Amino acid sequence: MAAVSVVCMDNGEPTLERCVNSIRNQPVKTEVIIVGGPRTDYELARSIADKVIGPYDFIGVGRIQGIKLASSEYVLSCDSDSIYGENYALYALNDLSKYPAAKAGTVLPLEPTPE
DSSP states (O other), X not given: OOOEEEEEXXXXXXXXXXXXXXXXXXXXXXXXXXXXXXXXXXXXXXXXXXXXXXXXXXXXXXXXXXXXXXXXXXXXXXXXXXXXXXXXXXXXXHHHTTSSSOOOSOEEXXXXXXX
8 A cells, every 4th residue: 555645734723633643543654744834833743743844824835845845656735623534545545546636535624622
């Protein structure tokens, strides 16, 4: 099974760790690259990601820089305010074997956890 690099955009949302955990629990090997914004908790990001870059004020620029760091043939773009279904990466890889782009699996928006 192919590995996948996941570029995860973050701008300080309190859901980053839950998002990354959902990515790590995929049935395929994942490389997590967190692209931070100005409000990202970089200490947390470095503790849960394989690579961390930023801060970037513009999401498009940051996402492109994250993709450039990806070491896998396939790259999924994710956002830190979502959790990803248990087969999200697998469905994406299956679709990418047939089509040049894919939207796969379940993505659930997260409610911020009360502090």
